[in-house]
Amino acid sequence: MDYNVYLLATDPNNPCRDVIHSRDTSLKIRVYCLSEDRFTPDENEIQLYGYAHNKLYAFETININAEDALDVVGAIQWYADYIDYPEMEILPEDPRGGHGIAM
Template sequence: MDHNVYLLATDPKNPCRDVIHSRDTGLKVNVFCIDKDRFDPNTNEIQLYGYAHGKLYAFETINVTPDDALDVIDAIQWYAGYIDFPEMEILPEDPRIGKNIAM
């Protein structure tokens, strides 16, 4: 089975705002540290969550297509390894209390 190669675009002014890019497909995923940043989920995109190094991350696709949707978990697992936290559990829902209320 072939594996996608992922690249990371980082924001030098905000270390919690990364974008994962698949080199082999059109998949792009925004990364948010939602303990510190406001996160308003886009209902047209896929959101997944995970804790690493004491931070809660939200992962949200950018203009996701049905073909790319299958690779979202793989991209997040790659990112978890990149941040040296490969055991990150990927959660389907926001685990915060009052999760439907934007912080």
């Protein structure tokens, strides 16, 4: 079984601006702390959400390719392990209500 390797780019001035990179594909995911960051979902990208350490996180892909879409959840699970919260539940919609894009 192949496992993806993920890398993390961090902003030393803002710990809530991490970017998850796949080493082997073009997958990139920006991490937002919704209690600290303004977040407007991009309708052309995939957004997922999760709570960890009493914070709500948003995860949004960057220039997603169809072949990378299946790896998004795995990358977020890797990030949850990285922040020492492996039990993070990954949510398909913003649980705050009223913050998503109407379709």
